[in-house]
Amino acid sequence: MSKKKLSINDIANELQVAKSTVSFILNGKAKEKRISDELTARVLEFVKEKGYQPNQLAQSLSTGKTKMICLMVEKISDYFFSHIAFHLEALAYKNGYKIIYCSTENDAEKTKQMITLLRARYVDGYIITPSVGIESEIIAMMNDNLPVVLFDRYLPDIFTDYVGLDNFKGTYDAVTFLAKNDAKKIALITLNSEQTQMAERRAGYLAALKEYHYKPAILKIPFESDSETITGYCVQFLKENPDIDSVIFATNYLALSGIKAVNELGLSIPDQMSIIAFDDHDVFNIYNPSISAVSQPLDEMAKQLFKLLLDKLENKVRLKDLTKVIIQPELILRGSTRQGNHKMEADRRLTRR
Amino acid sequence: MSKKKLSINDIANELQVAKSTVSFILNGKAKEKRISDELTARVLEFVKEKGYQPNQLAQSLSTGKTKMICLMVEKISDYFFSHIAFHLEALAYKNGYKIIYCSTENDAEKTKQMITLLRARYVDGYIITPSVGIESEIIAMMNDNLPVVLFDRYLPDIFTDYVGLDNFKGTYDAVTFLAKNDAKKIALITLNSEQTQMAERRAGYLAALKEYHYKPAILKIPFESDSETITGYCVQFLKENPDIDSVIFATNYLALSGIKAVNELGLSIPDQMSIIAFDDHDVFNIYNPSISAVSQPLDEMAKQLFKLLLDKLENKVRLKDLTKVIIQPELILRGSTRQGNHKMEADRRLTRR
DNA sequence: CTGAAAGCGCTTACAG
DNA sequence: CTGAAAGCGCTTACAG
Numbered sequence: 001m002s003k004k005k006l007s008i009n010d011i012a013n014e015l016q017v018a019k020s021t022v023s024f025i026l027n028g029k030a031k032e033k034r035i036s037d038e039l040t041a042r043v044l045e046f047v048k049e050k051g052y053q054p055n056q057l058a059q060s061l062s063t064g065k066t067k068m069i070c071l072m073v074e075k076i077s078d079y080f081f082s083h084i085a086f087h088l089e090a091l092a093y094k095n096g097y098k099i100i101y102c103s104t105e106n107d108a109e110k111t112k113q114m115i116t117l118l119r120a121r122y123v124d125g126y127i128i129t130p131s132v133g134i135e136s137e138i139i140a141m142m143n144d145n146l147p148v149v150l151f152d153r154y155l156p157d158i159f160t161d162y163v164g165l166d167n168f169k170g171t172y173d174a175v176t177f178l179a180k181n182d183a184k185k186i187a188l189i190t191l192n193s194e195q196t197q198m199a200e201r202r203a204g205y206l207a208a209l210k211e212y213h214y215k216p217a218i219l220k221i222p223f224e225s226d227s228e229t230i231t232g233y234c235v236q237f238l239k240e241n242p243d244i245d246s247v248i249f250a251t252n253y254l255a256l257s258g259i260k261a262v263n264e265l266g267l268s269i270p271d272q273m274s275i276i277a278f279d280d281h282d283v284f285n286i287y288n289p290s291i292s293a294v295s296q297p298l299d300e301m302a303k304q305l306f307k308l309l310l311d312k313l314e315n316k317v318r319l320k321d322l323t324k325v326i327i328q329p330e331l332i333l334r335g336s337t338r339q340g341n342h343k344m345e346a347d348r349r350l351t352r353r
Numbered sequence: 354m355s356k357k358k359l360s361i362n363d364i365a366n367e368l369q370v371a372k373s374t375v376s377f378i379l380n381g382k383a384k385e386k387r388i389s390d391e392l393t394a395r396v397l398e399f400v401k402e403k404g405y406q407p408n409q410l411a412q413s414l415s416t417g418k419t420k421m422i423c424l425m426v427e428k429i430s431d432y433f434f435s436h437i438a439f440h441l442e443a444l445a446y447k448n449g450y451k452i453i454y455c456s457t458e459n460d461a462e463k464t465k466q467m468i469t470l471l472r473a474r475y476v477d478g479y480i481i482t483p484s485v486g487i488e489s490e491i492i493a494m495m496n497d498n499l500p501v502v503l504f505d506r507y508l509p510d511i512f513t514d515y516v517g518l519d520n521f522k523g524t525y526d527a528v529t530f531l532a533k534n535d536a537k538k539i540a541l542i543t544l545n546s547e548q549t550q551m552a553e554r555r556a557g558y559l560a561a562l563k564e565y566h567y568k569p570a571i572l573k574i575p576f577e578s579d580s581e582t583i584t585g586y587c588v589q590f591l592k593e594n595p596d597i598d599s600v601i602f603a604t605n606y607l608a609l610s611g612i613k614a615v616n617e618l619g620l621s622i623p624d625q626m627s628i629i630a631f632d633d634h635d636v637f638n639i640y641n642p643s644i645s646a647v648s649q650p651l652d653e654m655a656k657q658l659f660k661l662l663l664d665k666l667e668n669k670v671r672l673k674d675l676t677k678v679i680i681q682p683e684l685i686l687r688g689s690t691r692q693g694n695h696k697m698e699a700d701r702r703l704t705r706r
Numbered sequence: 707c708t709g710a711a712a713g714c715g716c717t718t719a720c721a722g
Numbered sequence: 723c724t725g726a727a728a729g730c731g732c733t734t735a736c737a738g
Contacts, residue, residue, distance in 0.1 A: 053473040058715035082435035411731030
């Protein structure tokens with residue numbers, strides 16, 4: 001029934017040539033090895049006719065390269081990560097790579113185990129949103145000459161390749177925009193997390209407030225709260241601080257739950273409360289009113305991420321040369337923010353590069 | 354710097370035993386091969402101490418099993434698929450499998466190419482949301498004794514393993530609920546797609562309408578329309594059919610864009626317009642009012658999907674024995690539907706099994 | 707109980 | 723230009 005797959009040996013036998021010759025031809029080394037054009041053509045035609053596909057396992061075992069990449073994110077089902085996954089996939093396939101994904105769920109132990117498993121598979125390179133506590137594993141990988149690129153957040157104690165957003169600028173611009181448009185009391189609702197991207201967002205918020213001599217109002221919501229709990233915290237916080245007229249949410253899911261709180265309190269957006277969310281989301285466009293957001297350019301991010309990794313994989317860049325790529329956020333203004341005397345345009349973009 | 358990885362040969366040499374012995378011990382065949390407990394312990398301890406991990410590539414080449422699964426979906430960034438991916442991942446890792454994902458984008462040619470690439474990697478099994486036109490590739494895989502499970506939609510012309518929702522029942526129940534709660538004119542807004550899941554949703558809608566002697570009102574929106582276009586179509590459709598008092602949207606993204614249309618027309622939900630979306634979404638809970646939905650139990654679906662595949666991979670079920678698993682939808686009632694004289698409870702669930 | 711050997715399907719010096 | 727051979731790191735009959 002299932003006929004045995006063709007191997008390079010079979011081809012060599014059928015064509016009465018050495019299998020090394022076949023191998024050279026298949027790998028485009030015919031010229032280099034000065035194999036006759038006639039023979040090259042004959043082999044290639046035969047291969048094409050039979051639909052022969054070299055066994056990648058054997059190839060990998062002998063070359064040490066698997067042409068596989070591991071994408072290790074916090075959670076593959078998150079909007080941000082699943083979109084990064086989609087963009088990365090296109091780039092990977094175009095370059096002959098496949099992607100294995102896994103979700104760390106911010107669990108250092110789980111992450112370590114996964115790294116061990118993936119290393120046993122000789123994956124060629126890693127793209128990782130690191131959780132705190134895996135520093136030594138990352139160092140070990142780098143010592144073993146494995147290309148590793150961190151993204152979204154980094155590990156402050158070690159120096160690595162990295163691609164991430166200019167988070168500071170994101171909140172800084174958001175605050176500045178709000179303040180210029182008559183906001184008097186701007187709050188930040190964020191997560192109780194010490195990850196670098198969150199720290200940067202907080203720092204940008206504080207720095208911009210300082211310039212306007214505004215006082216900060218920060219709510220830190222416990223990690224992994226569910227939507228209802230978040231809404232509850234927000235309601236309480238906004239009640240206790242009735243002078244707040246603008247809120248920046250540090251993630252898109254916080255914003256979604258937070259808006260519910262604003263609605264429950266009967267505050268109208270944007271008249272009584274301006275809203276800016278960090279990290280854009282499809283639904284923000286559809287919401288009523290639509291939600292302004294600090295957007296992470298997902299495709300650009302994926303592109304830089306893959307380029308950094310590919311340069312290492314193809315030895316275009318030395319493994320020891322480490323690069324940090326900082327992507328500029330985009331403030332996308334929609335209906336949830338007041339805009340002084342400017343006439344509002346749908347989806348007006350302020351880009352600062 | 355990077356010390357060479359330990360191989361089974363090194364272990365055999367260091368311990369002065371044959372490598373076959375080491376291999377048997379590592380694979381738990383010590384008893385079976387009647388290897389002394391003392392030696393077994395000595396080898397296991399050494400291995401543990403050195404942190405030896407067998408090279409999976411070599412293992413795969415020799416056993417023919419890679420312990421890798423391919424997850425081929427329409428688009429990995431879609432809410433439904435990225436959540437299925439997350440649930441599948443947990444199951445896969447628990448059973449020693451890794452997952453390679455790819456997005457077909459409903460392009461039969463692209464899908465075929467991907468299948469060829471994955472087959473060259475000797476992936477053990479496939480979970481696929483098929484696009485029309487890949488029938489012969491699926492048949493070829495089955496003929497070559499590769500486990501393949503289709504999901505979400507199937508290919509009517511071929512018989513395969515399959516896991517999917519009872520889509521018919523989903524819309525049937527939705528219509529029935531609406532009709533029982535005073536809806537007089539129930540519309541279906543769906544995609545212009547002949548995929549089986551869409552056809553079933555339409556059929557369930559039509560069948561239930563018939564029982565109430567209601568006339569259908571169906572809007573088919575071109576595939577791949579963007580959010581604004583969808584909203585435009587909906588506005589026009591609702592204007593032309595002012596007697597519509599309830600809408601069932603055939604996907605969650607149609608619902609999100611469609612609700613915008615309802616808002617633009619100034620119709621209040623649920624008083625003037627009841628809404629039920631097919632396929633639940635996080636934001637439905639947060640929307641104001643919250644959106645009722647026909648929910649696909651994502652974890653259950655992933656569980657069945659993986660079980661079906663694993664049974665084949667572990668030869669618990671013969672490859673030729675094909676199974677269809679139909680998952681029951683859940684009608685989750687929220688704020689977007691009127692509920693006659695019943696008192697409304699938050700997130701009240703009607704489950705029918 | 708244990709070891710020598712063939713085999714999985716490739717790649718790549720090496721020798722002619 | 724081409725071929726015989728070793729090697730990648732495992733598994734698994736086979737023989738003792």
